[in-house]
Amino acid sequence: MSVLEIDHLAVDLPVEGVLRRVLHDVTLPIAPGEAVGLVGESGAGKSMVSRAVIRLLPEGAAVHGDIRYAGDSVLAMGRPALRHFRTHDVAMIFQDPRAHINPVRTVGDFLVEALVERGERRESATTTVTALLASVGVSDPERRFRQFPHELSGGLLQRVMIAAALAVSPTLLLADEPTTALDVTTQSDVMVILDARRRERGLAMLFVTHDLELAAAVCDRIAVLYAGLLIEDVPTGDLRRDLRHPYTAGLLASRPDPVSPRRRLAAIPGRPLSAFEIGPGCPFAPRCPFAVARCLSERPELRDLDTGRVACHRAEELRGQLLSIATPGAASA
Amino acid sequence: MARVEAPLVAPTEAPSRRRLDWVLVSTSSVIALLVIMAVFAPLLAPDDPNYANILATNQGPSAAHLLGTDSFGRDLLSRLIYGARLSLLGPALIIVIATLVGTALAILSAWYGGWFDRVASRVADILFAFPGLIFAMLAVAMFGPGLLAPVVALSISYTPYLMRVVRAEALRQRNLPYVAACYVEGLRVRTICTRHILRNVMPLLLVQAALSFGYALVDLAAISYLGLGVQPPTPEWGVMVSTGQSAILAGHPQESLLAGLMIVVTVVAFNLLGDRLATRQKGVVRA
Numbered sequence: 001m002s003v004l005e006i007d008h009l010a011v012d013l014p015v016e017g018v019l020r021r022v023l024h025d026v027t028l029p030i031a032p033g034e035a036v037g038l039v040g041e042s043g044a045g046k047s048m049v050s051r052a053v054i055r056l057l058p059e060g061a062a063v064h065g066d067i068r069y070a071g072d073s074v075l076a077m078g079r080p081a082l083r084h085f086r087t088h089d090v091a092m093i094f095q096d097p098r099a100h101i102n103p104v105r106t107v108g109d110f111l112v113e114a115l116v117e118r119g120e121r122r123e124s125a126t127t128t129v130t131a132l133l134a135s136v137g138v139s140d141p142e143r144r145f146r147q148f149p150h151e152l153s154g155g156l157l158q159r160v161m162i163a164a165a166l167a168v169s170p171t172l173l174l175a176d177e178p179t180t181a182l183d184v185t186t187q188s189d190v191m192v193i194l195d196a197r198r199r200e201r202g203l204a205m206l207f208v209t210h211d212l213e214l215a216a217a218v219c220d221r222i223a224v225l226y227a228g229l230l231i232e233d234v235p236t237g238d239l240r241r242d243l244r245h246p247y248t249a250g251l252l253a254s255r256p257d258p259v260s261p262r263r264r265l266a267a268i269p270g271r272p273l274s275a276f277e278i279g280p281g282c283p284f285a286p287r288c289p290f291a292v293a294r295c296l297s298e299r300p301e302l303r304d305l306d307t308g309r310v311a312c313h314r315a316e317e318l319r320g321q322l323l324s325i326a327t328p329g330a331a332s333a
Numbered sequence: 334m335a336r337v338e339a340p341l342v343a344p345t346e347a348p349s350r351r352r353l354d355w356v357l358v359s360t361s362s363v364i365a366l367l368v369i370m371a372v373f374a375p376l377l378a379p380d381d382p383n384y385a386n387i388l389a390t391n392q393g394p395s396a397a398h399l400l401g402t403d404s405f406g407r408d409l410l411s412r413l414i415y416g417a418r419l420s421l422l423g424p425a426l427i428i429v430i431a432t433l434v435g436t437a438l439a440i441l442s443a444w445y446g447g448w449f450d451r452v453a454s455r456v457a458d459i460l461f462a463f464p465g466l467i468f469a470m471l472a473v474a475m476f477g478p479g480l481l482a483p484v485v486a487l488s489i490s491y492t493p494y495l496m497r498v499v500r501a502e503a504l505r506q507r508n509l510p511y512v513a514a515c516y517v518e519g520l521r522v523r524t525i526c527t528r529h530i531l532r533n534v535m536p537l538l539l540v541q542a543a544l545s546f547g548y549a550l551v552d553l554a555a556i557s558y559l560g561l562g563v564q565p566p567t568p569e570w571g572v573m574v575s576t577g578q579s580a581i582l583a584g585h586p587q588e589s590l591l592a593g594l595m596i597v598v599t600v601v602a603f604n605l606l607g608d609r610l611a612t613r614q615k616g617v618v619r620a
Contacts, residue, residue, distance in 0.1 A: 054517050056513055056516060056517060083519045083521075084519075085519075086516075086517055086518065086519030087518070087519030091517075092514075092517045094510065094514060096510065099509065099510040099511065100510045100511050100513070100514040101511055101514070102511045102515075102529050102532075102533070103511070103533075104532050104533055105528075105529070105532065113518065113520065113524075113528075114518040114519065114520070117518070117519065117520050117521065117524060118519070164518075168518075
């Protein structure tokens with residue numbers, strides 16, 4: 001039984017009065033305690049998925065398909081049910097903590113607010129949250145409590161945001177690029193803390209990022225989104241060993257190599273398409289070195305393949321070949 | 334949704350916290366003095382403001398009457414001190430009412446948008462078309478002269494000014510990411526509007542209220558001057574400018590002059606204060 005089931009989700013957003021498709025078809029179950037990394041290029045629709053889950057889409061957005069939390073449709077929730085879902089079941093960590101925390105209120109006000117709002121006493125909420133601050137590595141929590149967001153560094157503020165998310169003891173965590181706004185060393189500190197707290201509490205997590213490495217480091221499964229379509233869903237352990245989709249292989253190939261950094265970075269030719277631009281076939285076909293006529297005319301379904309799912313007509317026949325693309329060092333040697 | 338925060342203000346432009354802001358200090362002192370004067374008028378005034386002495390009319394400053402007397406022989410200093418009560422109470426009522434109603438309407442409009450916003454904004458536009466003074470005269474014609482009718486009328490005509498400014502800022506705040514984060518936390522609309530948006534529009538609200546206070550005071554004084562507001566012999570600055578004018582030709586301008594001076598000082602103090610608050614806010618780092 002999944003804690004969250006995203007079922008054939010499609011989203012249209014109004015752009016200058018006309019609905020434009022930003023997500024075509026995303027089907028993604030998340031099991032209790034499982035971390036799923038949703039990766040993709042900018043504009044692939046990653047954030048839209050997490051926003052749709054918590055019903056934070058812009059006004060006028062049309063949502064098709066279904067999103068179920070513990071069997072209940074999130075899309076069908078009325079106001080009280082939605083409020084209960086947001087205050088008890090799910091919490092979100094945003095990319096830019098400075099923009100997502102009210103600048104004129106203290107850190108303490110921000111942290112206890114959600115708990116107070118759902119009926120807890122301020123004193124007990126303060127105790128809970130102070131302990132949480134210490135557990136996410138914020139030193140001197142009492143002092144931080146009285147400070148304003150602008151007095152804290154970005155990394156510290158993101159820890160505060162994590163503490164606020166954990167405070168409501170959710171079962172599902174939505175993390176929308178939580179470390180993108182931080183520098184690399186802070187990023188790893190924050191990720192380690194987020195990962196540790198998540199594991200010890202057994203939280204399920206949807207981790208949205210464009211950083212495939214980072215997702216692979218903290219997630220159990222990787223889901224790859226391209227132009228609003230889910231094209232691959234694979235256990236993290238198989239990601240590098242057993243490549244099934246040319247796009248994922250291309251992504252892996254375009255990472256810098258920490259061992260021999262002097263090779264030229266590989267790039268996928270062409271530019272990423274927006275969801276509304278794609279033709280009737282596979283969205284990646286125009287850039288795919290393995291595309292055949294069928295790829296351009298017929299859209300591949302997301303189908304089960306061993307441990308994961310993949311949307312590629314030629315997945316089976318390409319399985320052996322793709323590994324050499326992803327590790328060009330090995331190919332040239 | 335990446336939003337890059339630009340480095341906001343060069344450090345030299347930001348007002349230093351250590352250095353005293355003399356404009357701010359002096360204007361707020363003047364305002365504080367005026368308020369003290371109004372509140373403690375019975376203790377501060379040397380004389381009964383309504384005690385007329387026909388034997389001592391239109392006197393110049395003397396030991397008995399520090400600022401002289403008016404054409405009825407009443408002590409001008411006492412009348413000015415007592416006059417502060419109604420002269421400040423009127424605009425204060427107007428600003429409080431207009432601010433409360435204007436802010437509530439502004440935040441509701443910004444939050445709900447749609448037909449509520451459209452109706453509220455169109456009604457505000459219609460009210461803009463009526464000059465406040467005309468509106469107040471109309472009210473006096475209907476309900477009779479006094480303090481109440483002009484105050485109510487001016488409250489109504491000042492509301493759209495406050496509403497328009499606050500609505501724009503509330504609308505900006507509503508679309509900031511922190512409000513989305515509040516949504517996700519499951520906060521009630523009431524909580525978001527009062528504890529988050531209201532708090533963020535507060536600085537702007539203060540500026541607008543301070544600036545409007547000056548205008549409201551001038552408007553009310555004008556109504557009194559025309560004889561439509563507070564009636565003589567009640568001491569009030571606008572009334573005093575009016576009753577003192579006959580003595581000007583006889584060479585005794587002190588009553589009109591002093592009352593006018595009080596009005597000018599008060600208005601300038603409030604305007605400078607509002608202006609100062611506005612410039613200080615521009616220097617404040619805003620996320």
